[in-house]
Amino acid sequence: MQPDRHARTMLPIPDRPAPGLTTYDAKDPQTSYPPIEVLLPPDGAPNVLVVLLDDVGFGASSAFGGPCRTPNFEKLAAGGLKYNRFHTTALCAPTRQAMLTGRNHHSVGMGSITETATSAPGNSSLRPNTKAPLAMTLKLNGYSTAQFGKCHEVPVWQTSPVGPFDAWPSAGGGFETFYGFIGGENNQYDPALYDGTTPVEPPKTPAEGYHLTEDLADHAIGWIRMQKALAPEKPFFVYFAPGATHAPHQVPKEWPDRYAGEFADGWDAQREKTFARQKELGVVPADAELTPRHVEIPAWDDMPDELRPVLEREMEVYAGFLEHTDHHVGRVLEAIDELGILEDTLIYVIIGDNGASAEGTVNGAFNEMANFNGMAALETPEFMRSKLDELGSESSYNHYAVGWAWAMDTPFQWTKQVASHWGGTRNGTIVHWPNGITERGGLRTQFTHCIDVAPTILEVAGLPEPTMVNGVQQSPMEGTSMRYSFNEPDAPERHDLQYFEMFGNRGIYHRGWSAVTKHRTPWEMVGGTLAAFDDDVWELYDGAAGDFSQARDLSREQPERLHELQRLWLIEAVKYQVLPIDDRTADRLNADIAGRPTLVHGTSQQFFPGMGRLSENSVVNIKNKSWSVTAEVHIPEGGANGVLIAQGGRFGGWSLYLHEGRATFLYNVLGIHTFATRADEPVAAGSHQVRMEFSYDGGGLAKGGGVALYVDGDPVGSGRVEATQAMVFSADETTDIGYESGTTVSADYTAATSRFTGRIEWVQIDLGDDDHDHFIDPDERMRIAMARQ
Template sequence: MALKEYKPGQAFSGVIGRTFDVSQPAWPSPNRARDGAPNVLFIVLDDTGYGQLGCYGSPIRTPHLDALAADGLLYNNMHTTALCSPSRSCMITGRNHHSNGMACITEGSMGYPGSNGYIPFENGMLPEILLQNGYNTYALGKWHLTPAEATSAAGPYDRWPLGRGFERYYGFLGGDTHQYYPELVSDNHQVEPETTPEQGYHLTPDLVARAKAMIADAKQVAPDKPFFMYFCTGAMHAPHHVPKEWADRYKGQFDEGWDAYRRKVFERQKALGIIPANTELSRHDPDVQDWGTLPADERRLYARMMEVFAGFLEHTDHYIGELIAFLKEIGEYDNTLIMLISDNGASAEGGPNGSVNEGKFFNNVPDDLQQNLAAIDDIGGPKYFNHYPWGWTHAGNTPFRRWKRETYRGGTADPFIVCWPKGIKAKGEIRTQYCHAIDMVPTVLDCLGIEPPTHIRGVTQAPLQGFSLKSSFDDAKAPALHVTQYFEMFGHRSLYHDGWRAVCPWPGTSFAESGRVFGDPIDYDMLIQLDAKGWELYNLNEDFAETHNLAERERDRLIAMIGMWYAEAGKYNVLPIDSRGTLRFGVERPQIAVGRKKYVYYPGTQVVPGNAAPRLINVPHSVSVHAQVPPGGAEGVLFCMGGNDGGFSFYVQDGKLTYGYNYVADKRFKVQSDEAIPEGQHIFSFEFTPTGKPDIAKGKGVPAKIALFVDGKKIGSGDLPVTIPLQLGLAAGVALGADTGAPVMEDYAAPFAFTGEVKKAMVDVSGEAVEDMESKMRMYLARQ
């Protein structure tokens, strides 16, 4: 007899007698998806420009992504917010980024509803919806949607992936990570990669292997149960890391430079029909060097940086191809709705000359051309946190102007491919309907026949703000449903309405023309001036690449659109406008534990992320570690914060207590004790005392004196002529007893675990001198 079921929450439908033989069982029915429901796969690339995929006209080989476009649809009018976390919040909620509290990346959050970094629970995420409808839900790779101060082991975990509807997660919570030494989280806890770079480890194949395993785990038990997978590579964000043989495939292919690349891609885009035939290529950007005037060494360096990027992208395509091949192998490909997108345009965070350490950008430190040239043979390997120069950024966004962080189309127009063999009849066609990342969730729900829920876990849901694209799947001429869309990023504003775009650039049309730099503030008086004279206007129906400013000719239309921008800003919590760039990273944010001057850490615990760790930038502080040194001595890391892109390490080497400081991989300083450390239990300390003032605008933190102590007795000292002004390494968490990531210092190999026993450590930011507090310190460490 078939099992009898009833829906949970309804009355029991069986029969209950006095004994089992006169009773009839009934069971709460499992949460099953409707028959034939498709799987859903989002593939999110990072920092990939409109002109960088092969199917969008690029010379970079992306055969597997091209095959998705050939088996589905390529959209030429998709838009994002111009920055990663904000765009990703749109993709996964169907609401605008300010509605999600994501005006900026989480590390740049501010205390206003539109920018606090806390995605409201009333803005339900797609996995939360699909979980209610019988789906398995998986997230892999980059997350960057949890407030940075809430990514530690103290939580709260309600805004981690598993708190927002995903059943399983494997990836990194921050904005980028070292591809050879990633900061990995599995579900709700930190893990280390199972192999090393020397053994061939790289994050992308690791993510693909985990993705295939997650799907297989469930499909072997419930083959008809659909899944939603949110697969987000660390690629193509810096660091551009790829095994050398992949980069070498492109040797010599970029020697003609970025202007030649733009011209070739532009003509290819026209030939493919990606852009309208009447499109004019946007101008050579004033901030980009003329390739022909560059010295030969610079051209050689920049070409190699692009070879590395191209190899990185082909490598990424290869492993995404493995994931797609796996879906075909298990018979799931035809009924999987795949959406591939980039989160913003190509990135200019490498500056005009490229960088071997992206951390310099976040600390206002100019790049050193000679240092970059010296690194040329190792770019792409684990030693550097490299990024190409913004000439390649501009080229990567062909045919548009500008780049990531700005709301010209170079920052906001992105690749978008939709493939669903069972659900879309059209193959290999181009779609021109205007769309935005907020349209992805409504499209999925429309395809699945699911109504947006009114409640999720008891929380009343806000309306979706995007529009379904389903009508365009099999009708190239279907009218675009998305008619109006605002943009704002770091004070750079624009508005799309019915084929027109109004743009108010900040800090200007270019740095060279405005005389300003990224992060210059917009105060109230400046905003008034910008609204009066700073807006531009483009007719996209005739000017796809924003090359002809019609602001004077269409003044009435422009004024109306400026007013419309403010109406949208009021509707979606856009104000206040805050153009301060990297300075926002230093803003104090709420912590779970407040008012602390002393922090105690224990061995065997998870790395404490930088935003939940004590802020040791430009302030006096000390670190003391209670450790046991065995007979014969010990070596290794006692305490560290940062990675090979910047930070400090407190360690024992050659028997001597050592303090090492990595200034954004530009300079490294070392202070060692005058004598060997003693055996037995001791408290090893260093004291950081500022000796001058910082110059943050020029990328310089305070100079400082370092003093080393054993049990409160000074055993060495030295000076730091310069320190990091804003942010230690991009993953600058507290690690005790080992340097678990890319090593801070070059004179040891990770993890350089301490060979004695670390018992506890204390960080003190009270300013109290170590030699005056040694006895108190012993008592404090003993109590904790």
């Protein structure tokens, strides 16, 4: 093997032309230059595929004893290794940024989600340029790089069409190709997609069988095939991050139907079944204990009889969703195998970026936006039963109940967001690399963490950590390569110290011991007073003595060891920018107080035709107040139709459009109630101003109001909206000018027929001075922000 001649610690690798004879005439026989070489990694660098699923608990996948059948994960594990002590951060964006950089989440500014960023370094959502992402390092060393799926690492004020795009995958993230979505969740049937930084529409409609996970797999397979066809000598790095299985739990009906009746015993019984299977598989030790249910989680037997069929179906849909995801990940794996490169591809399948999500309320939801708007009472047991057959379909935006999340985290305590306990942070992980791992079907029990993935990949590729990237000196990675454990099952663990923290839930792991304290419960974020940090109750667990699941609290028996670990947590917190601990609610959602930039200022905002994909935080907030929208338009002879401006979609929003030539304003409340006001006559040909004025009733939140339509100042129609949405229209739908993307607010048009057939000069929203937002409880704002990620 030839020694590597490149100075790879400085990226981009400096061009260093060799001195030599320069001739005057190119025809001179002595004219000689070395051939131009394609930059490649060192010899032996494998292809790399990292698969990261969303919101899947340790006890969900059948590969780790769960009830959701994942045959492709099982097959992959049979040819590689399972890691049963792999950890994440308890929340999606922090896990992703940590994994992609090899640094702790606070070190890269992602102490929580982007929507709650502050100006504190550990919570800014800004990755320092001293911590370049893995994809950038690999690209600058000759890898082909591509990401497909979810990216929730872009600061919220940088998600609009004007960027800046430094934090987007294909701009500053190091991925040459990106196809996916920006944000915490997306509609699986009508996603807001980007190709690079350009908005694109899905290639098919839901009626034609579209589903996001399948689309992402199609693009990943196509890209891998093309890369190997055109540049077979270059290894690839593919990051495949489907939105599955984050809510909404949407999947074609045939997948949930496979689980009909399998969850009739409820979540308490499911925990027992899963725990027994986990022991049979050996993914938990024979002496592990099943942790009990906390009082905050309702017992299955205490749930209303009339709701149980709905609760069962919620879990059937989720199980089908995860199996469907396994199927399409399997297609990507099969494509790699068919190319003959599976043996030399390092594959990580990380089954979840945190524990299972308990953000669906104790009853679950048909449209989680109802709960986010304080209108969960609309989803009565009777309503839920009427919608049972629609769960998982394109007409639903559903989530399962807290009890199912707890069951999917078997055998551990708690769920997603609870960084203190393994239920929030331990995720089953599979590593497969036949050319580098001799054992097939092995189990590895060393403590590992998502920050270990990047240094592992660099070691396997024979690449050093860069000391300089794009002229900026780099800080060291904070993870530990897992390569040492690949062929040494009993090797002592090297990652033996790790802190955890999320919104005050915190813990420390050190050489088998863990000290933890839960500061808040994810689904109880409204009302009540949180304990002072110094008053939080800490627990102590001895994993080295066989307490795999944190079942035996030793804090009273060994207070000195607990205090030692508490001090160690504080030292690590200082080292990695965790301090100040931040459990605030309203202050973190107010950009001015939090100290992060915002795109929206003032009480008026003007838009122009063609603008679109504007997230809610890119548009002035019209909720709980009077407001108006005015459009300057030109109507051709024969009239015009189509959208002037629309915000939201099928599950909540509003639209001002022309239908049969008549100005129409429609307000859609959660997809349950619609209120339409139409003009008496079509808008005549020529230039006009079409205006809608909404007069809010006042007296609190989510009230109704009067609607008045005008053309050139003349009244042309009036109506009424009986109720409005107080907090949010959508997690993924946007505001569009001159058309509507995604699902549509109104059934009068489709996305394909929504384009305005006249000409729009401009559209302007103006807010009234009767703002009732002060009625919104600060804790409620925080709960909604957390549940949408």
